[in-house]
Amino acid sequence: MPIQTAKLSDPAVRAFVTAVNAHDREAFRAVLAPGATMADDGSDRDVDEWTGREIFDSNGHMEIEKEYAHGLALTALYRNDAWGEMRTKWQFTVDGGKVTRFETGQA
Known part of the structure; x- marks a missing residue:
């Protein structure tokens, strides 16, 4: 069952x-x-170029399946108009309440 975005840690x-x-x-x-x-x-990757192509210009959407590492890592079903849907992993580095780095890839 997906985790509601509002409940992410x-x-x-x-x-x-x-x-x-x-x-x-x-x-x-x-x-x-x-x-x-x-x-x-x-x-x-270049953040602006990649997010423009893979998220914003192609209607990207994350459905969170699991969070771990104190909320700094996720497994998600990710879909966009370019690639369809795939299971992905996301890992975040956060400093001062801002994301300083994120890494994604197929899970």
């Missing part, structure tokens, strides 16, 4: 998922620390 991760699912670029940028970085399947 870490406030920054909760804000990240909320912004993704609302397709709210402004709220998404607000949850990221200046200079935040990311990786997809182990390769570093």
Whole structure:
């Protein structure tokens, strides 16, 4: 059974998922620390380019299956118009209430 976004433990991760699912670029940028970085399947990517393509321009959506590591890691069914649906893992580094790095890939 999916975990409701509002029940995610870490406030920054909760804000990240909320912004993704609302397709709210402004709220998404607000949850990221200046200079935040990311990786997809182990390769570093440009945050703006990747999130534009994989989330905002393709209607990305996260349905959270599980959280662990004190709320800083998730397993989710992720879907977008480009790739359909796949099980993904997400890991977050949070500092001062902002996401400084996130890593995602197939689970």
